[in-house]
Amino acid sequence: MDLTFVLGQSITQALGVTAIIYCLAAMGLNLQFGYTGLLNFGQVAFAAIGAYSVGVIVISFGASLWAAIPIGLLASVALALVLGIPTLRLRADYLAIVTIATSEIIRLMVRSIALRDTFGGANGINGKMGQAFHDLNPFHADIDLPFLTWTRQDLWVVTVGWSLIAIFTLATWLLVRSPWGRVVKGIREDENAVVSLGKNAYVYKMQALILGGLLGTVGGIVWAIAKQSVQPDNFVPDVTFFSYTILLLGGAARVFGPIVGAIIFWFLLVFVGEFLNQMIAAGWITFLLPTDVGPIRFILVGLGLMGLMIFRPQGIFGDKRELALDAR
Amino acid sequence: MLSGALLAGVFACLLLAFAPPAAAAGTAIVGTLKGPDGAPLANVSVTASAEGFTDTVVSGPDGVFRIEVPKGGKYLLSVDETTLPAGVSFTKPEDQSRSILVLMGDKKVLFGFSSGDGGGGATASSFTWARISQLLVDGLFFGILIALGAVGLNLIFGTTGLTNFSHGELLTLGAFTAIVLNELGLNLIIAAPLAVLISAMLWGWGQNKILWKPLRRRKTGLIASMVVTIGLAITIRYTLLLLFGGSPRSYQQFAGQSGLAFGPVSITPKSIVFAILAAIAIAATVSWLQRSRIGKATRAVSDNPALASATGIDVERVISVVWILGAGLAAFAGIYLGSTQDVTWNMGQRLLLVMFAAVTLGGLGTIYGAIVGALVVGMFVQLSTLFIPTEMKTVGALFLMIIILLVRPQGILGRRERVG
Amino acid sequence: MPANGQRALEAQAVLAGVPKVPGAPKPDPILVASSVVRRFGGLSAVDVEHVEVQRGSITALIGPNGAGKTTFFNLLTGFDAPDEGTWSFNGRSMGRLSPYRVARLGMVRTFQLTKALNRLRVIDNMLLGAKGQRGEHLWASLLPFLWRRQEANNTERADLLLKRFSLDAKRTDFAGSLSGGQRKLLEMARALMSEPELIMLDEPMAGVNPALTQSLLQHIKMIREEGATVLFVEHDMDMVHDISDWVIVMAQGQIIAEGPPGDVMKNPEVIDAYLGAHHERALTESGESLTTGDTI
């Protein structure tokens, strides 16, 4: 039983690339769900668009990464429009159904044999799609601290990733404290009331959908650059729901919620997983197989999502006054 | 309850007619390899391996293979793809090699094959009347299956306003309840109706009682509730994965039934039995809603819960009944699906979006809408394979749903709702 | 009537010359609606042949439960689409306009079931009402110096209104923590933030305590003195009598009577409509202040 290893893994992951990707996705959901009340159950589609834009444009078409990124962002806006136009005038559940359906449409399409030449089928796209980014790496050595181990490449991705998150968090903070933020929060509470005061709720909802989607797409781009591989089955709906759990853990409609949530979430998830693995390997737990650890982690996420949504939607550090409101 | 028991009886009689001979003794992994056209695949080599054990067999002319294994445990089962006939490949590539858990007796394994690896060529060449009629029949059966799920989904939505993203798991739970009973030694003919009843009470009534009723009392919003259904779906799915493992299972009876030929169309007897029973169940539900007191109350609650409650209808009781009914129908659908395909931890999830497509198509909250929508979607999914690769057939249905939302958001039979 | 004030007298003087029949033309109408029909299945919830609302007046829209008042409001403000009919506001034809556009043109409504924005503070509820805010544009919102002054002005105005509606003590509380009556007040104050030309109030007094109703009546009169037109739905005949210059009566979707409050309440058709719907019950929704007998 190597507790140092378990802790080290957990901390590395909690601050690492995966946490960054999920943090970005959750920041998008925070704008959409936390502030505007839009139930986007297909955030993973936006991430997939980002990741596949990089993969397809750089590897399949041999173009530059610096062309792929803006194209990916444009594609993301287009996706938001496609999702929003039919559904944003309708009740909230239609958006939820259509977004989750679309995320599956996208996954099934990129996975299909018919489009294998472009998207690589079930194997996805593998290759040095992030090279142009890694060429700019100013770091010369890996990090190997007792509780933190990153390769030089990871270190560079992590540095840029958290910087992006800092910038986007600042932007979110400015947005939600402005009159614009007031309108979207009003829409979350009661759309008709806001409309009756002369605000075009449809446009605001579309803006929130686009902005939140863009954040998810940035997450997908980071994914492709960091992992140098995109596979369709990385983009299952569960990614969206992990992001929701992260958002609720940190607190919906709280500017720092996604950051706090992503760090705690990945720390806990990796810690529980590694801890169980070690216990099983050491023979202390005999009723579980190593393959059982995966499902157990998912079960914890599922229970966490339910529990947080029911008891603490404003996050584990949330505002008591808001809690009192929910109890009315 | 009475109609449930009656249904169970009919169920038992019909299935009994198709009961297979008793299975051979000993521990073995068995399966039947059949190509996309239903023809058996002979001379395909299959290998089972575990620590200290490896055995390779080839399938016989009937496509059947049987690997005797020394004891229960985990085995890696792989198929040599080079021995497959030309133009045949796995529907799910991960089927080529998988880990399975063998307990005792025969462990049945199912494989799905599709034609070619492009799909495109296969669709164009087989544009025949025989194929179209087969697809129409398949579509009808698939539609009935979806309707079983969609009716429950819509009843729950109608009475509580909840869009239930864990409705697929009600199918899965039903199928697994039947598997457990089946593996305990009950013939599926008994296990299936029993599982429907148990599911209706445990997963329907129980779920409402433990989770949704308290949440309604807390006045949890609908959007928050939808997120809760997602959490619940994940929890159920992975609990099943933890308990039962990831490899597909099948019921011990009626597994490898071959189809009866009706002209150009081939249908398995079990499909016919299930489809008839399902149609009866749906018809019974509809007439129950039209005729019985509590059925009328259900419609009243769907119309206007506040008004219904003011006129003395016990809304909570109606909701309980609706959950029981919804979960029972879903369990039935799960067993139907499990016996015609296989039972896996995510079988219901794979059907959820198609059920939503059906419901949106027909109109959220309307019962006839759900049925019409399900039949349209079922047919559409199957017939679309004439033009698009089989692997993308769900994509077609989901596209159809989005188009409908653009043109007629309230669905075919839905209506607009009031503001202010 | 103690409805004093310059504009009150003007409005009453002008309306005195208007014939007391359903659909009577007004000298200076701000709102004119013709043959507006809305059916739900077989039921014609609204079937208004012709109606006009005099500018600068306080007009009450009364009628038994289910008469179609709220539905009529929904149609006029674009929240619902009619099966037929046209109407104009300030001479501008308004058919099929989105509700937010209707509000921007100066026709602002409140809801019968209050829509306080629970998880917004009271002051933010108010500020949401202000029109033409620069900071509500996505890009400008990121640059606070573009909208800070406007925001300060709006805040000042909002605070004045809050004070007027005795909500200033609740300024920074969540709207969700207000009582039912306070929410009604907040919703009205918020609607006033948008400086409407015509404000349409759907049962503004329901649930407000009698002490407060008096001051609420004063507020409504003040709205008129400041130049706006008020159209409101109310079940409490006392109040209607007290503040309205003109009363329009709806029953089963149709306008069945019009006139100054005193005349309308003596109209046998109105009494029939109410008694038909209510039998022996009081005209007030709560039944606390009046009985049918002494109102009519």
Ligand SMILES: Nc1ncnc2c1ncn2[C@@H]1O[C@H](COP(=O)(O)OP(=O)(O)OP(=O)(O)O)[C@@H](O)[C@H]1O
């Ligand atoms: N969306 C709808 N679907 C079906 N019927 C409706 C709908 N909206 C309103 N109605 C019906 O139209 C009629 C008029 O309703 P409305 O709410 O306009 O009445 P009201 O005059 O505002 O009544 P109250 O004084 O009780 O508020 C009622 O019979 C109501 O049931």
Ligand SMILES: [Mg+2]
């Ligand atoms: Mg009303």
